[in-house]
Amino acid sequence: MQKITRTTTSSSSTLKDGVSTQTTHVETTTTFKPIPATKTQESPLGSSVKETKQPAVSSVPASKNKTPMKFTDANFPLGEDGRTYHVGTKLGETANKIITVGDPARAELIAKHLDADVVPIKVQSKRGYLTITGAYKGTRVSIVAIGMGMSMMDFFVREVRAVVEGPMDIIRFGSCGSISDHIKVGTMAVASEGSISVTRNFDFFTGADATEPYLISQRVEADADLSASLVQKLNEFVGSGKVSTGLNVTADSFYCSQARKDVRFPDANSDLLASVHARYPSAVTLEMESFMLLHLAKCSGRTAPGNGATVEPELSIRAAATTMIFADRLGGAFITPEQVEELEVSAGKACLEALVSTA
Amino acid sequence: MQKITRTTTSSSSTLKDGVSTQTTHVETTTTFKPIPATKTQESPLGSSVKETKQPAVSSVPASKNKTPMKFTDANFPLGEDGRTYHVGTKLGETANKIITVGDPARAELIAKHLDADVVPIKVQSKRGYLTITGAYKGTRVSIVAIGMGMSMMDFFVREVRAVVEGPMDIIRFGSCGSISDHIKVGTMAVASEGSISVTRNFDFFTGADATEPYLISQRVEADADLSASLVQKLNEFVGSGKVSTGLNVTADSFYCSQARKDVRFPDANSDLLASVHARYPSAVTLEMESFMLLHLAKCSGRTAPGNGATVEPELSIRAAATTMIFADRLGGAFITPEQVEELEVSAGKACLEALVSTA
Structure with a gap:
């Protein structure tokens, strides 16, 4: 594992974590090179970067740049200035402390909590990722919308890890269904007990000999x-009667592996929730991304697979996940738009507070 | 399996497959109810529908509607008018014949081939799906951009199957890496031999006893x-020296399960391509979506899991996949923007031709 060292840093009016304030943009002049080193390119990337003027956070997303991209490394494609291929950020545009959400509109909403005196960087990638980097109470933070599914989380974790120096903290703030009698629509769950994955065993359906x-x-x-x-x-911010803890379940489908009944497909999932609860009685939430975040956070910087391996401190990631209960999968209720908006504002604030206050 | 029956249809100036021409919008008055039946809702969905004025295909994507959505069925959420929760289309807005791509810009490019005398419907969902439905040489077709990953393909197949009546044909037109000496960057591959999936075995990395x-x-x-x-x-349309066939490999990561070397993560994938080729010598392409399309097409309408089961004809899906070679994973080359644009135009035309000409 190659050791990463910060070779040069420069900023003005610096608060903690290198945030420059009272400037028209967040500036980073570090000469660190991501691994693998950036290759020389001939034309700019198809991502757009917008450094918003005051007021700090605009409600208008960055427009998409139609300039064609060019990449030359088939192994780990990077643009000419070190932008990653899918998330589209380069060194200096993503903070070490990140809140990640699915919906870009949720990212914009949370960004309204950011410090007004630091102009955020916004990067909208062609592949649907939105990164907003600014400051919260003087600490540099990013809010990144990643879309849906474990593969989208995989792109995100690997591509931000490739362009951020030093230890990282990542909080997922998503939505989920409840599979607990005690956890109701419109409340929050924290995956304090971690997460398991439930994935479709394809061979059972279109192969042979899978049981x-x-x-x-x-x-x-x-x-x-x-x-x-x-x-x-x-x-503190949502209300003490509205926060539960337990084990998250991350599925590779909104439908079959979350035990939804889709009568058009023979999904053989009638007993799935019972099987999950038999093995993991504390399983309380069902969604599609948290496991991959926690899994890759445990893998980042390890010298070998397996929990016994040592971790390269500069590549370490601490991760946690909280989700809004959108669906009651036992009773059938679904959240209202008013409940969503209220939760996104208050829980978004709580996520930022947790991100900057954890030692 | 509930039998689906068309109860009422009405259209004017009808060509084959129910396309109305010389009207200002594509109209469908079928009263078929998707399964499960639509629940009564109180407010409109957060998707936007745009029926573009002439010229038939606008280069401006539909703007996003900020109106909050409301759904009440936690099992299979549908909007008040039957719109699906993620893809965002309702009955009548998606054709039985579909080309699906990853990148929304590619969908817009292919849509330029559509008949100029039929005004397309465009639906942009909050979750990143873009549907463009029009006609090609008089046959009704949809072009749907789905983003990246098998989970995004799963949402797409299940949610279009829920709002389309009768047999469907779906062609994936994507991008991939080549793992064959004979298949070069800038050419096309057809997954004539089908597809396999390669997925990360999480327990090997953060669990115990996985081998x-x-x-x-x-x-x-x-x-x-x-x-x-x-x-x-x-x-015919791209060139006979530029088309190969073989077996596709669909991975759940752009990185680890495609055998890319990400030095920040101990991915244990040095032998992965050799293992794939040992078991499947005809494996030629690596990407992230085709397997799920072919798998769900085989599952749709089956009376039970397994290849021996019968299929409900009204729910049947025929599927095929072709991909542009973006990366040479053996030699390391990466496609240029000029090659991408040329291929998207010519191969997009070929996909439309194949879609409407297959009996």
Whole structure:
């Protein structure tokens, strides 16, 4: 594992974590080169970067740049200035502390909580990723919308890890269904006990000799400190009667592997929730991204696969996840737009507070 | 399996497949109810529908509607007018014949080939899906951009199957890396031999007792007729020296399960391509969506899991996949923007030709 060293840094009016204030843009002059080194390119990338003028956060998303991109490294494609191929950010445009959401509109909403005196950077990628980097109470933070699914989370974690120096903290703020009698629509759940994955075993359906329709993984832990901060701040900003904890279940489908009944497909999932609860009684939420975040956070910087390996400190990631309960999968209720908006504002604030307050 | 019956249809100036021409919009008055039946809702969905004025295809994407959505069925959420939750279309807005791509810009480019005398419907969903429905040489077709990853393909197939009546044909037109010495950047590959999946075995990395870092599935077939049409039309429109056939490999990551070296993560994938080729010598392309399309096409309407089950004809899906070679994973070359644009135009035309000409 190559050691990453910061070779040069420069900023003005610096607060903690290198945030420059009272300037027209967030500036980073570090000469660190991501791994692998950036290749020389001939034309700009198809991502657009917008450094918003005051007021700090505009409600208008960055327009898309139609200039064709060019990349030359088939192994880990990077643009001429070091932009990643899918998320589209380069060194200096993503903070070490990140809140990640699915919906770009949610990212914009949370960004309204950011400090008004630091102009955020916005990067909208052609592949649907939106990064907003600014400051919260003087600490540099990014809010990144990633879309849906474990593959989208995989792109995100790997491509931000490639362009950020040093230890990272990442909080997922998503939506989910509840599979617990005690956790109701319109409340928040923190995956304090970590997450498992449930994935479709394709061979059961279109192959031969497979005996199980779904594969249930072992548990991966969430970071204890970040999770505890999330619970504390959600209690404070959303309300102490509205915060639960437990084990998250991350599925590779909104339908089959979340035990939804889609009568057009023979999904063999009638017993799936019972199987999950038999093995993991504390499973409380069902969604599609948290496991991959926690899993890759545990893998980042490890010298070898497996939990016993040591971790390169400069590549370490602490991760935690909290989700709004959108659907009651036992009773059938679905959240109202008013409940969503209220939760996004208050829980978004709580996530920012947890992100900057965790030692 | 509930039988789906068309109860009422009405259209004017009808060509084959129910396309109305010389009108200001594509009209469908069928009273078919998707399964499950639409629930009564109180406010409109957060998707926007744009029926473009002449010229038939505008280069301006539909703007996003900020009106909050409301859904009440936690099992299979549908909007008040039957719109699906993620793809955002309702009955009548998606054709039985579909080309699906990843990049929304590619969908817009292909839509320029559509008949000028039929005004297309455009639906842009909040979750990144773009549907353009019009006609090609008098046959009704849709072009749907779905983003990236098998989960995004799963949303797409299930949600269009829920709002389209009768048999469907779906062609994926994507991008990929080549793992064959004979298939070069800037050419086309057709997955005539079908597809396998390669997925990360999470327990190998963050669990215990797992012996294999990646799970390799059994093969799922592509539709032979659609694949043959694709080969024929690509030879005609792209060039006969530029079309190869073989087995596709669909991975759940752009990085680890495609055997890319990401030095920040211990991915244990040095032998992965060799393992794939040992089991499947005809594997030629690597990407992230085709397997899920072919797999779900084989599952749709089956009376039970497994290849021996019968299929409900009204729910049947024929599917095939072709991909542009963007990366040479053996030699390291990457496609130029000029090559991409040329291929998207000519191969997009070939896909439309194959879609409407396959009996």
